[in-house]
Amino acid sequence: MRKFLLACTLGLICLSIGFAAFQKPNWTIPEEEKQRKNPIAPSEAALKAAKVIYADQCANCHGDTGKGDGSDAMMYDPGPADLTDASQMKKLTDGEIYYQITEGRKPMPSFKKRLTEEQRWQLVLLVRSFASAPTKH
């Protein structure tokens, strides 16, 4: 009986390690952060500003069009998210995207100190535009 229990326990441990390795855990984002609204109204100027920052800070991982196929993407595990994936992106609130850019999650760096709040909210507008634009195949 003891041996059986031990085998069961070991089995469970292996299973949970397996799950942890294969499942991408969700980001834990505080509720009040999720609810935050973008203080910046969408405009050509805001998108243009965001594109410059994106090309400089994000495109090496997420790719020029947000597909997650940047030049450095191969080096990372998990790989950079596909920001054009509308079914995934529509699950996120603006506040969540802002939080993800602000805090980062390995291997994605935190942009809290690298970018101003305004720049990060501008990026939220740009990230939104990636998923709503018709994807070319």
Ligand code: HEC
């Ligand atoms: C070093 C490579 C790297 C850089 C630079 C980087 N990211 Fe990421 N990003 C990632 C990775 C890897 C993930 C997935 C992390 C995870 O799910 O654990 C990610 C996830 C995200 C997500 C979450 C998407 C989702 O489906 O939940 C957003 C939004 C995002 N990045 C936006 C940006 C923006 C905007 C910039 C530039 C300011 C940027 N990233 C710069 C690697 C990077």
